[in-house]
Amino acid sequence: MVKKASDCAARTGRITTPHGVIETPVFMPVGTQGTVKTMTPRELEEIGTQIILGNTYHLYLRPGIEIIKEAGGLHSFIHWPRPILTDSGGYQIFSLGTLCKITDEGVKFQSHIDGSYHFFAPQKIIEIQIALGADIIMVLDECPPYPATYDHTRQAKERTTAWAKECKETLSRLLATNHPLPALFGIIQGGAFQDLRIESLKEIAQIDFDGYAIGGLSVGEPKEITYEVLSYTCPALPKGKPRYLMGLGPPEDILEAVGLGIDMFDCVMPTRHGRTGSLFTSRGILNIKNAQYARDFTPPDPDCDCYTCRNFTRAYLRHLMNAGEILGARLNTCHNLYFMIKLMKDIRQAISDNCFLEFKGDFLALYQRL
Amino acid sequence: MVKKASDCAARTGRITTPHGVIETPVFMPVGTQGTVKTMTPRELEEIGTQIILGNTYHLYLRPGIEIIKEAGGLHSFIHWPRPILTDSGGYQIFSLGTLCKITDEGVKFQSHIDGSYHFFAPQKIIEIQIALGADIIMVLDECPPYPATYDHTRQAKERTTAWAKECKETLSRLLATNHPLPALFGIIQGGAFQDLRIESLKEIAQIDFDGYAIGGLSVGEPKEITYEVLSYTCPALPKGKPRYLMGLGPPEDILEAVGLGIDMFDCVMPTRHGRTGSLFTSRGILNIKNAQYARDFTPPDPDCDCYTCRNFTRAYLRHLMNAGEILGARLNTCHNLYFMIKLMKDIRQAISDNCFLEFKGDFLALYQRL
Numbered sequence: 193m194v195k196k197a198s199d200c201a202a203r204t205g206r207i208t209t210p211h212g213v214i215e216t217p218v219f220m221p222v223g224t225q226g227t228v229k230t231m232t233p234r235e236l237e238e239i240g241t242q243i244i245l246g247n248t249y250h251l252y253l254r255p256g257i258e259i260i261k262e263a264g265g266l267h268s269f270i271h272w273p274r275p276i277l278t279d280s281g282g283y284q285i286f287s288l289g290t291l292c293k294i295t296d297e298g299v300k301f302q303s304h305i306d307g308s309y310h311f312f313a314p315q316k317i318i319e320i321q322i323a324l325g326a327d328i329i330m331v332l333d334e335c336p337p338y339p340a341t342y343d344h345t346r347q348a349k350e351r352t353t354a355w356a357k358e359c360k361e362t363l364s365r366l367l368a369t370n371h372p373l374p375a376l377f378g379i380i381q382g383g384a385f386q387d388l389r390i391e392s393l394k395e396i397a398q399i400d401f402d403g404y405a406i407g408g409l410s411v412g413e414p415k416e417i418t419y420e421v422l423s424y425t426c427p428a429l430p431k432g433k434p435r436y437l438m439g440l441g442p443p444e445d446i447l448e449a450v451g452l453g454i455d456m457f458d459c460v461m462p463t464r465h466g467r468t469g470s471l472f473t474s475r476g477i478l479n480i481k482n483a484q485y486a487r488d489f490t491p492p493d494p495d496c497d498c499y500t501c502r503n504f505t506r507a508y509l510r511h512l513m514n515a516g517e518i519l520g521a522r523l524n525t526c527h528n529l530y531f532m533i534k535l536m537k538d539i540r541q542a543i544s545d546n547c548f549l550e551f552k553g554d555f556l557a558l559y560q561r562l
Numbered sequence: 563m564v565k566k567a568s569d570c571a572a573r574t575g576r577i578t579t580p581h582g583v584i585e586t587p588v589f590m591p592v593g594t595q596g597t598v599k600t601m602t603p604r605e606l607e608e609i610g611t612q613i614i615l616g617n618t619y620h621l622y623l624r625p626g627i628e629i630i631k632e633a634g635g636l637h638s639f640i641h642w643p644r645p646i647l648t649d650s651g652g653y654q655i656f657s658l659g660t661l662c663k664i665t666d667e668g669v670k671f672q673s674h675i676d677g678s679y680h681f682f683a684p685q686k687i688i689e690i691q692i693a694l695g696a697d698i699i700m701v702l703d704e705c706p707p708y709p710a711t712y713d714h715t716r717q718a719k720e721r722t723t724a725w726a727k728e729c730k731e732t733l734s735r736l737l738a739t740n741h742p743l744p745a746l747f748g749i750i751q752g753g754a755f756q757d758l759r760i761e762s763l764k765e766i767a768q769i770d771f772d773g774y775a776i777g778g779l780s781v782g783e784p785k786e787i788t789y790e791v792l793s794y795t796c797p798a799l800p801k802g803k804p805r806y807l808m809g810l811g812p813p814e815d816i817l818e819a820v821g822l823g824i825d826m827f828d829c830v831m832p833t834r835h836g837r838t839g840s841l842f843t844s845r846g847i848l849n850i851k852n853a854q855y856a857r858d859f860t861p862p863d864p865d866c867d868c869y870t871c872r873n874f875t876r877a878y879l880r881h882l883m884n885a886g887e888i889l890g891a892r893l894n895t896c897h898n899l900y901f902m903i904k905l906m907k908d909i910r911q912a913i914s915d916n917c918f919l920e921f922k923g924d925f926l927a928l929y930q931r932l
Contacts, residue, residue: 227882227889234869255856255881263859263877271873486625489633499604503641507633511625512597518888519597 195544201426201453202548204540207403207434209275209327210372211267214242216434216455217539219446219532220277222463225250226260226270229463230518230525233272239498239530240537243274243327245458248320249281249288253303253310257323265325277458278326280317280379283335283407283438294334296351314358318376322366326374330405331359333379338413345383352381352407353395360399375402377436380425383408384417389425403434403456410439410459419448426452443472443535444559447552450539462532466525469513472532475561478506480524485510498530499523565914571796571823572918574910577773577804579645579697580742581637584612586804586825587909589816589902590647592833595620596630596640599833600888600895603642609868609900610907613644613697615828618690619651619658623673623680627693635695647828648696650687650749653705653777653808664704666721684728688746692736696744700775701729703749708783715753722751722777723765730769745772747806750795753778754787759795773804773826780809780829789818796822813842813905814929817922820909832902836895839883842902845931848876850894855880868900869893 196203207214221228221236224247228236236244246266251257263269266276285292285301292301298313314332321329332355334348356378363376378401382388396404406425409418422437429435434455440446441459449457462472469480473493478485480492488506500509500523512520535555542551566573577584591598591606594617598606606614616636621627633639636646655662655671662671668683684702691699702725704718726748733746748771752758766774776795779788788810796819799805804825810816811829819827832842839850843863848855850862861871862879870879870893882890905925912921 225881225885225887226878227887230888230892232869232889232892233873254885255877259857259877259881262857263875269875269878269881271878487629487632499602503603505633505639507625507629508596508639508641511595511629511639515595515597515624517595517597518600518891519602521888522600522602522892 197543197548198546199549200451202450202539202543203453203455204543205434205455207328207375209243209375211273211275211327212242214275215540217446217450217536217543218242218456219536220245220456220458221529221532222247222458222460223270223272224460225254226266228529229467230522231463231529233270235526236272236529237274239526240533241274241529244272244276246270246276246278246324246326247281247284248278248317248324249284249312251278251324252281252320253305257320261323265323267325275327276325277328278321278324278330279438280321280330280332281312282333285312286335286337294351296354298332298355314355315362318359318362318366322374328377328403329374330377331356331379331401333381333407335381335408335411336383338383338408338411340383342385342388345381345385346388348383349381349388349392352379353392353399356396356399356401360401377401377403377405377434379405379407379438381408384413384421386421386424389421390428393425393428397430401433403436404429405436405438406454407438409437410441415445418445422449422452422454426454429453443532444556446535447539447555450543451548451552462528463525466528467521469509469520469524471509471524472528473562474558476559478562480506480509481513482510492527493531496527496531496534498527500527500530565916567913567918568916569919570821572820572909572913573823573825574913575804575825577698577745579613579745581643581645581697582612584645585910587816587820587906587913588612588826589906590615590826590828591899591902592617592828592830593640593642593646594830595624596636598899599837600892601833601899603640605896606642606899607644609896610903611644611899614642614646616640616646616648616694616696617651617654618648618687618694619654619682621648621694622651622690623675627690631693635693637695645697646695647698648691648694648700649808650691650700650702651682652703655682656705656707664721666724668702668725684725685732688729688732688736692744698747698773699744700747701726701749701771703751703777705751705778705781706753708753708778708781710753712755712758715751715755716758718753719751719758719762722749723762726766726769726771730771747771747773747775747804749775749777749808751778754783754791756791756794759791760798763795763798767800771803773806774799775806775808776824777808779807780811785815788815792819792822792824796824799823813902814926816905817909817925820913821918821922832898833895836898837891839879839890839894841879841894842898843932844928846929848932850876850879851883852880862897863901866897866901866904868897870897870900
């Protein structure tokens with residue numbers, strides 16, 4: 193931790209990885225299949241992307257781990273020189289895979305691509321992520337859907353703890369082989385149940401990870417529940433390690449979570465919204481396909497200086513989306529990612545200047561205006 | 563004309579337009595709907611694109627001419643600072659429009675987007691292209707499908723001549739209004755019939771245009787017919803004006819046509835091939851989706867120094883295509899356009915060095931090797 197706000201739990205920090213230092217709070221664009229959708233690595237670097245996500249489940253199924261290993265690892269395969277965090281794929285198995293069966297040993301699932309059967313065990317997940325060459329890797333966890341019963345949530349929490357231990361032990365064994373090893377993050381489950389969350393947190397922290405992720409949020413629950421869980425989970429997290437809230441994307445929620453002490457975020461929202469024509473702006477979300485923008489020759493966000501906003505109009509972006517042109521998805525995505533990365537940069541500056549709550553208030557007062 | 567080869571009809575030249583000078587022979591990427599598919603203007607400039615095409619039929623239907631006029635013209639709307647040539651849209655009406663009816667007055671057609679009825683007359687086509695603000699505009703012509711009977715082809719040729727006169731008169735009238743006017747190109751029809759081609763050529767040349775296009779080729783006819791028509795048409799074309807062969811794309815055909823004295827080319831092939839995974843290389847066309855490239859960590863074309871070839875492997879491009887990722891279409895398209903533009907640059911250099919036929923021989927000896 194570099195700097196902590198005096199009037200809330202917001203903090204800046206630095207995470208050092210084999211591929212460079214990450215300044216937090218940070219937003220991590222999602223590159224599920226080995227590409228942040230529509231973007232080149234050059235463009236990601238130009239907009240200031242510090243780290244991207246890759247997904248173990250997707251990359252394992254296609255193109256397969258062997259090909260990525262032969263290419264010299266994921267960085268080399270996709271030509272991305274900065275840090276990569278790989279998700280363990282547990283969440284994707286539960287949401288995409290069919291006929292999946294969870295036992296204490298791991299998860300059996302069927303590929304959403306060709307229906308083939310596969311099995312992920314905690315140890316295997318670690319070995320795959322090490323083979324990919326990621327800088328930060330995640331334990332295998334069980335993420336129950338929302339809503340889930342207390343018993344189901346408790347069982348998932350217990351399995352997550354048991355798997356976390358196995359993951360840590362796997363990494364420790366490999367440590368002895370002198371392999372250059374990634375940072376390993378634990379994941380806290382427990383759904384919307386305070387006692388389970390606190391138990392999970394204590395159990396996971398006990399194992400001692402390089403960072404702690406809060407899983408099982410942004411899975412469809414009402415926003416009040418997200419905030420409530422964060423309100424009692426964040427203060428109990430180890431202070432000296434990075435804290436990663438998985439899957440949270442809306443700017444207003446990120447501001448709330450930063451204020452509670454979260455350091456890392458990832459979400460498909462900027463890229464997915466880009467492809468469907470929803471643009472983040474300083475005044476809120478703008479649906480570029482709306483008829484009202486047909487003759488609007490102003491930039492998408494007048495306060496933004498990304499490539500899209502510097503050179504193109506709402507009318508042109510609307511035309512591209514209506515005509516089904518790939519350039520529309522590209523320009524929108526580029527803008528949305530720039531918006532999120534700029535927001536995080538402004539947040540870091542505000543925390544450094546000890547005026548985070550003021551910044552948050554100003555941002556929210558303007559946002560929601562559209 | 564700047565330089566003519568001593569042993570064939572190949573020639574270099576310069577076309578001066580309001581948005582800059584075009585060095586010929588030139589390949590013009592196709593930007594049908596106001597975007598060269600998948601590419602930003604910045605990328606087009608970086609790979610050395612001198613001029614792009616826009617399509618009157620498509621832009622007229624969507625977003626509509628009024629919106630583009632309000633935006634300050636097509637250059638401003640799509641943020642492209644260099645020259646634009648607009649096709650009259652005749653070919654698109656015949657290939658895409660339904661229920662089209664051709665009379666001596668013009669073409670009645672139904673939009674392929676919403677089924678609405680429209681009418682293009684020669685005068686209207688000129689007015690639309692002037693409103694778009696293109697640097698080079700085309701007359702309305704009737705392009706018969708291949709094969710067509712002698713009578714059908716003759717009738718289309720006669721209409722093309724009559725419409726060409728009307729187009730020229732429209733532009734001449736507007737000349738009096740002191741409007742900054744584009745260059746107007748005539749189009750030669752006549753199918754695969756030598757007498758009709760020569761008649762068409764004489765009639766069109768008689769009207770006196772700023773440049774001459776050969777239409778009605780690359781519409782599905784065998785390659786020998788294309789070459790044969792060019793062999794008797796090219797020598798009869800006015801020497802001091804640009805010559806544009808519409809729709810021809812394969813590198814080997816472009817080399818042949820340059821040798822016969824053609825200056826300008828356009829084709830959707832580099833962009834369309836890019837989206838389906840066919841890559842132009844110095845060794846011929848490579849289908850990146852083939853299984854043989856799954857573990858091929860070499861660049862698509864080892865002789866190419868485009869962004870794609872400098873940074874990515876065949877294995878990665880194959881993965882992107884298989885995973886349906888937009889980045890695959892982007893990187894492929896960028897490479898294919900670079901390949902064509904580099905080919906034209908090399909052709910211009912070879913003509914300047916008076917070694918075009920040698921260059922052509924060397925290129926073809928290597929091409930077709932895959």
